[in-house]
Amino acid sequence: MQDIVIIGCGVIGAACAYELAKYNLAVTILEASSDVANGTTKANSAIIHAGYDPIPGTGMAKLNVEGNAMMDALCRRLDIPFKRVGSHVLAFTEEELITLRTLYERGTANGVPELRLLTAEETKAMEPSVSEEVKGSLFAPTAGIISPWELTLAMAEVAVRNGVTLKLNTPVTAIERRDGHFTVITPKERIDCRLILNAAGIHAGEIMSMAGDTPCETVFSRGEYYLLDKSEGDRVSSVIFQCPNRDGKGVLVAPTVHGNLIVGPNAESIDSPDTANTSRGLNFTRTQAMKSVPSLSIRDNIRNFAGIRANHSGEDFLIGESAKVPGLFNLAGIKSPGLTASPAIAKLAAEWVGKRLSLTEKQDFTDGRKVIRFKHLTAAEKQTVIAENPLYGRVICRCETVTEGEILAALRSPIPPTTINGVKRRVGAGMGRCQGGFCGPRVQEILSRELGIPMEEINLDEDGSYILTGRTKGEQIK
């Protein structure tokens, strides 16, 4: 019997696992995908929001500001790139200047520190690339940028290292409830547990139905993005928002922690969670972004992507224990600023669990994580790591300077990658301007060698995303 089954290993599931791993509890995470962080978590704006958007008094407002404040220590502990670059919300009209004032007041009520309303001149002085049309901005120095998938991975890794069980490729197909406990059914097994944390993201409503709860409203809201080359990475130095509208926070332009520039998203409600890009969506995104930063060089795009937000009409996250199904804790409706709020949501979830199960701290819990990122080392440090392991001297990904040593370290980590994209999310190989054209085949060779499976069976990402279709004629004869 497990104490807790967490369904979903996106940023919310991983944050809960990390928090609960500190206690003497039997915890299992079930993830439908072949990897952690593979849904909404990997495909969003990667912003740590300051907290002036949520309506004062909501849980969302509180969790946003709390989560934001937790990020420095958390990311330092987990060795995750995070930068407090600040954010500007731009106003282009008199009406939008009034919106800025409203956001300022909201932010102040929510406890957001150091908010300032800037004039056009002050804004331009800080961000020379923004449009001449700008009439003012709301500056929030506590906003930041992060790598959402690395945060998720790091939290999940620490959880697994401390005894949490993670099962990938394990979708939940049914949930039974009897005698005060649940049985979670997957294609491979039945798992009994006392409590369920439903962190299934855009599928949270389906899990609620399976467990006998009334499903929450889920609107699949697709957002499309451009990711520009590092040559555009310092076009702006902070997160440049436009005034929020009914569809969300609007199109932003921001640096990424990896040195690129991210542009997006639009917001389009769709029937199914389809992450395809569309020319319509990309055109809209591009046009809107140029309004904020006219000098943007979209021709330096290296990748487009799309993510699905778990939207709903409410003003708050849909989190808490089900009124209908005791023991089922839903962490649903995690729209923006869900990423920012994630560590605070996890603390709250642990409090809820503590009311049902006795929480005693593990004596042997080991927090923290350290990752070698070769390109960020000094010359002397580079020499040292290569002396210890020569494979840090073999560069596999030329664009991002990722070494074989780093890939092997990932393969020996608590949650080793099994796919090309899994390697990419962990070490950055293939994230650069050639998008894996050079390093893809070599990463595939390393995976094949280290996992002991044939090249043809290495996937790009999920099951079915095979890369090769067989041997050439010459190789067949051999």
Add this chain to the structure above:
Amino acid sequence: MKAQLAIIGGGPAGLAAAIAAHEAGVRDILILERDRECGGILNQCIHNGFGLHYFGEELTGPEYAGRFIDMLKDTSVRVLSDTMALDLTPERVIHTVNTAEGYMQIEAGAVILAMGCRERTRGAISIPGTRAAGIFTAGAAQRYVNIEGYMVGKRVVVLGSGDIGLIMSRRLTLEGAEVLACVELMPYSSGLTRNIVQCLEDFGIPLYLSHTVTDIRGKNRVEGVTVSRVDENRRPIPGTEMIFDCDTLLLSVGLIPENELSKQAGIILDPRTNGPEVYENMECSIPGIFACGNVVQVHDLVDFVSEEAQLAGRSAAEFLQKGSKPAGRLITLTGGSDVSYTLPQKIRFDAMPDRIKLSFRVRRSFGESKIILRAGDAILASFKRSHMAPGEMERVTLPKKLLNEVSGNEIILEVKEA
């Protein structure tokens, strides 16, 4: 570590430059090669057609590279393979890393940049659709097929009619795949005519000019692509969609010179070539740093890469032996409206040999036409051509004596219908 001459890249450009510099008397030459062996992209180009100009015979890519690698054996040139150049300073210090020597700083008397180019990707042209497996740049697919011995798909659509795309259309067909179409955005192909005939027409593969891929379907692996006709502004025309059921999309949509190191060193790049601005002797804006091959301009024929690299090699030797060229009179070369770029960008008159080669590309196709070299209103020279296309680099010879009589310091290369 120190080296008289350090060459970054052991592909065709680096190899030819090394041999030329050695022939010119430089003995301490170091080639830095990031792959396991020299030869560069030639190693995966197992088709023939290489060497007609340079060796007067038809060779495969590996054979062409092999000739130069063999020549190296009789020289004192050292090769550091599996070695990545991470940084280059204006003082000609190269930061490198490999498994044997670790992290090194190589102080070089002269440097030749021969890093080649990389392929443009799907992102560069923002093709909508899913991000399924089965989308390859043509060069990456070529590596899988020719080096690793794996097939990348069964039913293939190729976007872009550049040479690699054309060659791969034939290669995949020979390996048993079905190549359904080659799709080209422009109204003309950017590949060599001989490749269109030998790689598409001979195999009955249709070429759709003025078309592009407007959607990619398939959640995990490509299941199909939509191809649309484009208008004169290269915008897809609604209602012209054709659907191809395929499992693979190959992209041959252009090459970009790899100048990250050049940028780090602060070398001036030409936005038209995306390569370093060079003088008549292939020297860059920083003295003692030379460049050749696809890092300077994307070539169609490796033979001309070798020729350009030899010039760079000889020039680097001269720099090491005699020092910097006198500045003196500086002449700039630019192209007219139908010329996409010209090379070299700058000519030092005093240092110029009796004749130099100019190379350029046209922006559109030309039939019977003339290449005109002009200084102000004065026509210096004109050359006849029966055909010119953007896919084929053009070269003309400029004798020094023509410049004697010119007063201005700007030469314009123009093309005109005859």
